[in-house]
Amino acid sequence: MALNELFHIYMETKSNLRKSTRWFYTTAWRNNIENSALGKMRVSQIKQLHIKTFYAGLAKQGLAQNTIRACHSMILPVLEMAVESDIIRKNPAKNCGKDLGGTKKEKTSLTAAEQEKLLVFMDNEDRYTVHYPLVLFALSTGLRIGELTGLRWSDVDLESNIAHIRQQLAYLDYGDGYRFHVQDLKTEAGRRDIPLTANARKALIRQRELDLMLGRSAKRQEVEGVSDFVFINSQGRPYPTGAINRALYDAVKAYNRREEEKAVDEGRKAQRLPHISAHTLRHIACSRMAESGLDPKVLQYIMGHSNISVTMDIYTHLDFAQIQKKVNALERDE
Numbered sequence: 001m002a003l004n005e006l007f008h009i010y011m012e013t014k015s016n017l018r019k020s021t022r023w024f025y026t027t028a029w030r031n032n033i034e035n036s037a038l039g040k041m042r043v044s045q046i047k048q049l050h051i052k053t054f055y056a057g058l059a060k061q062g063l064a065q066n067t068i069r070a071c072h073s074m075i076l077p078v079l080e081m082a083v084e085s086d087i088i089r090k091n092p093a094k095n096c097g098k099d100l101g102g103t104k105k106e107k108t109s110l111t112a113a114e115q116e117k118l119l120v121f122m123d124n125e126d127r128y129t130v131h132y133p134l135v136l137f138a139l140s141t142g143l144r145i146g147e148l149t150g151l152r153w154s155d156v157d158l159e160s161n162i163a164h165i166r167q168q169l170a171y172l173d174y175g176d177g178y179r180f181h182v183q184d185l186k187t188e189a190g191r192r193d194i195p196l197t198a199n200a201r202k203a204l205i206r207q208r209e210l211d212l213m214l215g216r217s218a219k220r221q222e223v224e225g226v227s228d229f230v231f232i233n234s235q236g237r238p239y240p241t242g243a244i245n246r247a248l249y250d251a252v253k254a255y256n257r258r259e260e261e262k263a264v265d266e267g268r269k270a271q272r273l274p275h276i277s278a279h280t281l282r283h284i285a286c287s288r289m290a291e292s293g294l295d296p297k298v299l300q301y302i303m304g305h306s307n308i309s310v311t312m313d314i315y316t317h318l319d320f321a322q323i324q325k326k327v328n329a330l331e332r333d334e
Contacts, residue, residue, distance in 0.1 A: 001087070003046065003078070004029075004039045010078045020170050020183060025074060032058065032071050043082050048092045051075065059101030068102045108274050110284050112291070115139060118273060121255045128254070130210060131247045134231045134239070135281065137203035141194050142285035142303050145278045146170055149238045150182065153228045156204060161196040165304065169223065171240045180223040180238060190304040207231060244278040252276065283314075290314045 007029055011022065033039045038046070038054040058068045076093040083091050110118065119136060122128040138148055146168030155164040168190075170181045185191050196204070207230060211217045219236030220227045229238045256272045263270035276284070282303075289299050300311040 001043050002040055003043055003075075004034055006043055006082060006087075007033075007039075007074070007078050010081050013081070018183070018186070019174065020172060020181070023172055023174060028067075028070055029074060032063075032067065033075070043079070043087055046079070046088075046092050048094075048096060051093050051096045055096065055100055059103075063102050065100055065102035065104050068100045069097070072097045072100065108276055108280050109287060110273065110276065110280075112288065114273050115284060115288070118251065118255060121258075122251055125251075125254070128247070128251045130214070131244075131251070133203040133207035133210065134244070135248070137200055137207070137231075138278075138281040139285050139288070140197050140200035140203060142282050142289065143194070144168065144190075144282060144304070145241050145244070146183070147185070147190070147304075148278075149229070149231060149241075151230045152226065153230055156230065158196075158201065158204065161201060163194045163196055163200070165190065165192050165194060169229075169238055171242075180240075182224045182226055185304075187304075187306045189301075189306040192301060192304055194302060204230065241278050248276055248278065248280075286311075286314050 011017075011025065014022070017025075029039075036054060036057075038050055041050065055068050055072065058071065059065075072093065076091070076097070079088070079091045079093045082088045119132070119139070122132045122135060134148070137143075141148075141163065143151070143165065147165050150167050150169035151163065151165070152167075155166055156162075157164070165185070168183050168185055170183050171178060172181060173179075174181070194200075211232065214234065216232055216234065216236055219234075220229075220232060221236045223229070223238065231239055233239055233243065252273050252275050256270070259272060260270045286299065286303055289302065294302075296308065296311050299314070300308050303311060305311045
């Protein structure tokens with residue numbers, strides 16, 4: 001039996017997998033493992049050397065370390081099933097998950113000052129002002145992109161200033177073309193009530209005003225029977241992640257072009273903004289909350305992290321300016 005065959009048998013045994021998780025596993029396997037020598041190799045012939053060589057080959061191709069780790073997280077349990085089924089005596093993938101190699105992608109972020117510059121620019125530019133409420137809300141709440149696009153007006157209580165996070169949207173192809181799917185949250189920690197800050201509330205009110213002014217409310221389209229999504233485009237549909245990424249890319253590019261022109265006129269060096277993505281907005285929001293001194297357990301709840309170690313990683317990446325600021329604040333308190 002080839003490793004590819006065993007993988008498909010393994011997937012058949014996982015009847016409780018979420019549809020989106022199953023799609024992710026099968027797509028990742030098809031893209032990275034299926035056509036490799038390892039994927040076609042007989043399970044009984046696979047040695048640790050073969051697996052380590054496969055991972056090294058992925059790293060040489062320039063794949064990200066997280067992609068290689070994802071491959072390992074699939075190969076390990078597939079071969080463990082072979083051990084439990086007496087197909088092989090021991091799992092050759094054990095201890096292969098260390099020193100995986102591959103490129104490490106540094107998280108792009110914005111400082112508080114850069115964040116404010118981008119928001120002011122988007123708010124005052126006709127081309128980008130339609131995306132301003134979504135970006136402001138994302139930076140004020142730290143929602144995952146699926147939670148953000150899946151937020152419904154019925155989840156929002158402006159009187160009590162609370163947003164109830166109850167579902168998410170996924171834009172996936174399950175064999176019938178790419179389209180939106182309403183999904184339950186991945187973990188119980190994801191189901192939470194977010195207090196709305198003044199900026200978050202402002203973003204929601206601006207979004208409602210924009211929808212009325214642009215006639216979007218009358219165009220609302222359903223996704224699996226649901227139609228009251230907060231953030232919708234000119235066709236009345238929720239935004240795919242790619243559309244948000246393009247809007248952010250274009251906004252930053254336009255800002256940098258204008259900043260470079262101003263810098264030339266003023267005889268100084270241009271202070272360009274780094275390009276960011278929809279996922280970056282969550283990281284930036286989390287960083288701002290950590291910088292403000294928010295208790296880690298509170299931040300864990302707001303971000304919907306299942307594990308506190310994920311939250312604490314944000315605190316370990318505060319830049320030196322923030323650390324210095326907090327130390328100075330301690331001295332003043334003394």
